[in-house]
Amino acid sequence: MTAFYSLARNVVRGVLSPLYRFEVIGKENVPSEGGILLCSNHIDNLDPPVVGITCPRKVSFMAKEELFKVPVLGGIIRQLQAFPVKRGLSDREALRKGLKLLKEGGVLGLFPEGTRSKNGQLGKGLAGAGFFALRTNAYVVPCAIIGPYKKFATVKVVYGKPIDLAEYRENRAGAEEVTAVIMGEIQKLIDQHK
Known part of the structure; x- marks a missing residue:
């Protein structure tokens, strides 16, 4: 973990902790080494920093390209090793950056829905999550954020056990099929912990 990442994490924790009570479940399910594809539902703009402060490992996020053009914010998220993705296109x-990160043993944070849920329900995942899962031997860890984000309310962050995708990899399953499996595991976490 870089010094800047640790500092940013402490600052974000210091800002958010007085506003919300975080209940983190299943941290032990996050492998301590090796590449991890961390896939979470997306209910609020606070989701990336909340995953960043609750995950035991440093997470690099794929983030929409527009965020990198926002003064100050763009520079900060670059320092946190987030990288831009053009939404709606095959970027x-x-x-390439995501595959490289996973193959080098890093943690790639994804919100497979591609955008925040407007009604709080889990939406359909995009094929990108399945693509990364099939193209690497990274652990695939599902994550559920259960809100809502209301002042002084409890926000649960649940890390599930890595999903066994060996059979899907062997059978050369499609990216959409594997994404559906990942989304199903996220939904199970939501159902178990809401």
Whole structure:
């Protein structure tokens, strides 16, 4: 973990902790080494920093390209090793960066829905999550954020056990099929802990 990442994590924790009570479940399910594809539902703009402060490992997020153009914020998220993705397009550069990160043993944080849920329900996942899961041997860890984010309310962050995708990899399953499996595991976590 870089010094800047640790500092940013402490600052974010210091800002958010007085506003919300975080209940973190299943941290032990996050492998301590090796590449991890961390896939979470997306209910609020606070989701990336909340995953960043609750995950035991440093997480690099794929984030929408527009965020990198926002003064100050763009520089900060770059320092946190987030990288841009062009939404609605097949962004080969973002895919390459994600694969490289996973193959080098890093943690790639994804919100497979591609955007925040408008009604709090889990939406359909995009094929990108399945693509990364199939193209690497990274652990695939489902994560559920259970809100809502209301002042002084409890926000649960649940890390599930890594999903066994060996059979899907052997049978050369499609990215959409594997994404559906991942989304199913996220939904199970939501159902178990809401």
